[in-house]
Amino acid sequence: xxxxxxxxxxxxxxxFDALDVLEGLKIGDTVCLFYADEDPCYKDSFCKDPRCKDPxxxxxxxxxxxxxxxxxxxxxxxxxxxSMLPFLKNKWxxxxxxxxxxxxxxxxxxxxxxxxxIYINENK
Numbered sequence: 001x002x003x004x005x006x007x008x009x010x011x012x013x014x015x016f017d018a019l020d021v022l023e024g025l026k027i028g029d030t031v032c033l034f035y036a037d038e039d040p041c042y043k044d045s046f047c048k049d050p051r052c053k054d055p056x057x058x059x060x061x062x063x064x065x066x067x068x069x070x071x072x073x074x075x076x077x078x079x080x081x082x083s084m085l086p087f088l089k090n091k092w093x094x095x096x097x098x099x100x101x102x103x104x105x106x107x108x109x110x111x112x113x114x115x116x117x118i119y120i121n122e123n124k
Contacts (some may be wrong), residue, residue: 002119006083007101010063010074010114016051017071022105022112030066031073031098031116035059035081035088061085063098063116073114084118097121 013019036052049072052062061081064072075081087095102115 001122002097005096005118005120006080007115007117008076008080010116011077012056013074013112013114016074018073018114019112021065021071021073022103022114025065025100025103025114027100027103029100031100032064032066032070033061033076033084033088033096033098033118034064034093035061035085059085061088094121 010018036057051057051072057075059081060075060078061084062072062075064070076084084096096118098116098118100114101117102113104113
Protein backbone atom coordinates (compact mmCIF):
# COMPACT_ATOMS: atom_id res chain seq x y z
CA UNK A 1 0.00 0.00 0.00
CA UNK A 2 1.15 3.52 -0.74
CA UNK A 3 0.11 6.82 0.80
CA UNK A 4 -0.17 9.97 -1.27
CA UNK A 5 2.53 12.48 -0.26
CA UNK A 6 2.62 15.35 -2.77
CA UNK A 7 2.69 16.40 -6.41
CA UNK A 8 5.69 18.19 -7.89
CA UNK A 9 6.71 19.62 -11.24
CA UNK A 10 10.05 18.48 -12.57
CA UNK A 11 12.35 21.44 -13.18
CA UNK A 12 15.34 21.90 -15.48
CA UNK A 13 14.02 19.35 -17.97
CA UNK A 14 15.93 21.06 -20.79
CA UNK A 15 19.25 20.37 -18.99
CA PHE A 16 18.63 16.63 -18.97
CA ASP A 17 16.94 13.95 -21.10
CA ALA A 18 13.25 14.78 -20.59
CA LEU A 19 12.71 16.34 -24.00
CA ASP A 20 14.15 13.20 -25.64
CA VAL A 21 11.66 10.88 -23.92
CA LEU A 22 8.67 13.19 -23.50
CA GLU A 23 6.66 11.66 -26.35
CA GLY A 24 6.98 8.21 -24.78
CA LEU A 25 5.99 9.28 -21.25
CA LYS A 26 2.55 8.18 -20.15
CA ILE A 27 0.48 9.02 -17.09
CA GLY A 28 1.19 6.29 -14.56
CA ASP A 29 4.78 5.62 -15.68
CA THR A 30 7.03 4.93 -12.71
CA VAL A 31 9.94 7.28 -12.03
CA CYS A 32 12.90 6.92 -9.67
CA LEU A 33 13.81 9.59 -7.13
CA PHE A 34 17.42 10.05 -6.03
CA TYR A 35 19.88 12.69 -5.02
CA ALA A 36 23.20 13.28 -6.73
CA ASP A 37 25.21 11.02 -4.41
CA GLU A 38 22.67 8.21 -4.12
CA ASP A 39 20.86 6.50 -6.94
CA PRO A 40 18.38 3.80 -5.86
CA CYS A 41 17.78 2.68 -9.43
CA TYR A 42 21.29 1.27 -9.82
CA LYS A 43 22.85 -1.61 -7.92
CA ASP A 44 25.99 0.40 -7.22
CA SER A 45 23.76 3.24 -5.89
CA PHE A 46 25.82 6.09 -7.30
CA CYS A 47 24.88 8.50 -10.08
CA LYS A 48 27.55 8.26 -12.77
CA ASP A 49 26.11 11.05 -14.91
CA PRO A 50 28.40 14.11 -14.67
CA ARG A 51 25.37 16.41 -14.85
CA CYS A 52 24.39 15.18 -11.36
CA LYS A 53 27.58 16.71 -9.96
CA ASP A 54 26.56 20.25 -10.88
CA PRO A 55 26.44 22.25 -7.60
CA UNK A 56 22.92 23.45 -8.46
CA UNK A 57 21.66 19.92 -7.81
CA UNK A 58 23.54 19.19 -4.58
CA UNK A 59 20.48 19.68 -2.35
CA UNK A 60 17.84 18.64 -4.83
CA UNK A 61 16.16 15.37 -5.60
CA UNK A 62 16.66 14.18 -9.15
CA UNK A 63 14.07 12.27 -11.18
CA UNK A 64 14.69 9.62 -13.82
CA UNK A 65 12.68 7.11 -15.78
CA UNK A 66 12.74 3.50 -14.68
CA UNK A 67 13.18 0.49 -16.92
CA UNK A 68 15.78 -0.61 -19.41
CA UNK A 69 16.83 2.84 -20.58
CA UNK A 70 16.93 5.12 -17.55
CA UNK A 71 16.98 8.78 -18.56
CA UNK A 72 17.31 11.69 -16.16
CA UNK A 73 14.21 13.85 -16.50
CA UNK A 74 15.28 16.74 -14.27
CA UNK A 75 15.17 17.84 -10.65
CA UNK A 76 12.57 18.74 -8.07
CA UNK A 77 12.64 22.27 -6.70
CA UNK A 78 14.69 22.99 -3.58
CA UNK A 79 11.44 23.49 -1.67
CA UNK A 80 9.97 20.15 -2.81
CA UNK A 81 13.27 18.38 -2.12
CA UNK A 82 13.71 19.65 1.44
CA SER A 83 11.16 17.33 3.06
CA MET A 84 12.40 14.16 1.34
CA LEU A 85 16.15 14.69 1.18
CA PRO A 86 16.93 13.79 4.81
CA PHE A 87 15.32 10.39 4.33
CA LEU A 88 17.19 9.63 1.11
CA LYS A 89 20.48 10.75 2.63
CA ASN A 90 19.89 8.31 5.51
CA LYS A 91 19.51 5.34 3.15
CA TRP A 92 15.69 5.15 3.18
CA UNK A 93 15.86 4.56 -0.55
CA UNK A 94 12.54 2.74 -0.89
CA UNK A 95 10.49 5.13 1.22
CA UNK A 96 9.28 7.21 -1.74
CA UNK A 97 8.05 6.23 -5.17
CA UNK A 98 6.87 8.40 -8.02
CA UNK A 99 4.63 8.27 -11.04
CA UNK A 100 4.05 10.62 -13.92
CA UNK A 101 0.68 12.35 -13.44
CA UNK A 102 0.96 15.05 -16.12
CA UNK A 103 3.12 15.50 -19.20
CA UNK A 104 2.36 18.49 -21.43
CA UNK A 105 3.50 17.53 -24.90
CA UNK A 106 1.76 20.40 -26.67
CA UNK A 107 4.47 23.01 -26.16
CA UNK A 108 7.88 23.04 -27.78
CA UNK A 109 11.27 22.93 -26.05
CA UNK A 110 11.69 24.06 -22.47
CA UNK A 111 8.05 25.14 -22.13
CA UNK A 112 6.98 21.53 -21.69
CA UNK A 113 5.86 20.54 -18.19
CA UNK A 114 6.12 17.19 -16.43
CA UNK A 115 4.45 16.63 -13.07
CA UNK A 116 4.86 13.62 -10.83
CA UNK A 117 2.93 12.35 -7.85
CA ILE A 118 5.04 11.08 -4.95
CA TYR A 119 3.90 8.34 -2.61
CA ILE A 120 5.20 7.05 0.70
CA ASN A 121 5.62 3.29 0.36
CA GLU A 122 4.58 0.71 2.91
CA ASN A 123 7.39 -0.57 5.10
CA LYS A 124 7.87 -4.26 4.29
